[in-house]
Amino acid sequence: QVQLVQSGAEVKKPGASVKVSCKASGYTFTGYYMHWVRQAPGQGLEWMGWINPNSGGTNYAQKFQGRVTMTRDTSISTAYMELSRLRSDDTAVYYCARGYYDILTGYYGNYFDYWGQGTLVTVSS
Amino acid sequence: EIVMTQSPATLSVSPGERATLSCRASQSVSSNLAWYQQKPGQAPRLLIYGASTRATGIPARFSGSGSGTEFTLTISSLQSEDFAVYYCQQYNNWPALTFGGGTKVEIK
Numbered sequence: 001q002v003q004l005v006q007s008g009a010e011v012k013k014p015g016a017s018v019k020v021s022c023k024a025s026g027y028t029f030t031g032y033y034m035h036w037v038r039q040a041p042g043q044g045l046e047w048m049g050w051i052n053p054n055s056g057g058t059n060y061a062q063k064f065q066g067r068v069t070m071t072r073d074t075s076i077s078t079a080y081m082e083l084s085r086l087r088s089d090d091t092a093v094y095y096c097a098r099g100y101y102d103i104l105t106g107y108y109g110n111y112f113d114y115w116g117q118g119t120l121v122t123v124s125s
Numbered sequence: 126e127i128v129m130t131q132s133p134a135t136l137s138v139s140p141g142e143r144a145t146l147s148c149r150a151s152q153s154v155s156s157n158l159a160w161y162q163q164k165p166g167q168a169p170r171l172l173i174y175g176a177s178t179r180a181t182g183i184p185a186r187f188s189g190s191g192s193g194t195e196f197t198l199t200i201s202s203l204q205s206e207d208f209a210v211y212y213c214q215q216y217n218n219w220p221a222l223t224f225g226g227g228t229k230v231e232i233k
Contacts, residue, residue, distance in 0.1 A: 035132040035222075045161075045169065045212055059220045095168055110216035111159035113180065115168035 002026040002111075004096050004116035006117040011122045017084040020119045022096030029077035033099035035112060036070065036081045038092040050110075051079055051101060086123045093118040127151050128190045131211075141233040144200040148213035148229045153193045157217035160198045162187055163227075164209045172211075173198065193210035200230070208232055 007021040017064055022034065036048040037096035051070040053055035058070045121125045128151040138144045148158065153159055156176040161169035171180040173189035175197060186201040213225040 013138040043213070044226045047214075047224070050220075061221065078165055084179075100171075100174065110157075110215060110222055111174050111176060112161075112169070112172065112218055114173050115170075 002114045006116040006119045009120040012086050014125055016086050017078055018121050019082040020094050022079045022116050024068045024077045032101050033097055034079040037095045037097055040092040088123050091123045093120050127211055127215050127223050128223050130224050131225035131228045135229045136230050138203050139233045141202050144230055146198040146202055146211055148196040148225050150194045150215055154215040154217035156192045159214045161212045162209045207216050
């Protein structure tokens with residue numbers, strides 16, 4: 001069965017960086033885009049960007065460009081999201097989420113059929 | 126950026142009743158709209174994509190409709206496990222994916 005297992009909670013100081021991992025299993029890692037979505041405490045969902053695990057190509061939401069880097073290691077089916085120059089308003093649960101892909105039609109849909117369990121990142125001095 | 130507005134913010138419904146949730150886009154997103162359910166402490170779960178297609182394993186009591194700028198998620202007969210927060214998401218304006226602010230469905 002498809003599983004996305006994320007790394008554990010992090011506490012960081014303002015100005016630091018954080019790197020969250022997302023290990024995929026149960027499917028072909030390179031066949032599906034991996035997205036990152038965050039959720040501040042008590043708030044809604046915010047899309048951050050995606051990585052194509054096959055090519056390593058990325059696309060970031062404008063808000064995060066220059067601060068976020070998404071990478072992957074295909075040998076261990078793991079995607080990573082690194083956010084730098086952290087601020088207090090970056091405190092949130094960060095999710096990895098698999099982008100939809102229809103094997104029969106070859107259609108890639110930019111919505112998310114499987115999600116990781118989330119990683120709480122707390123930014124505090 | 127396309128702004129997604131959900132209403133109401135909170136919906137109080139009795140078990141067994143019908144719930145109707147709305148999602149409005151600031152400009153047309155065609156049928157490129159998804160709905161998710163999120164329970165406390167859990168990740169969101171995909172319910173509907175393409176505005177009206179149920180995701181794998183989603184019960185038939187969940188249905189989606191609409192196109193353009195107006196969308197509706199209907200839960201025909203609320204079960205206890207359906208009390209949660211629901212989000213819509215547009216994926217028409219690629220690559221700027223955006224979510225609505227959510228509707229909390231609570232027990233009346």
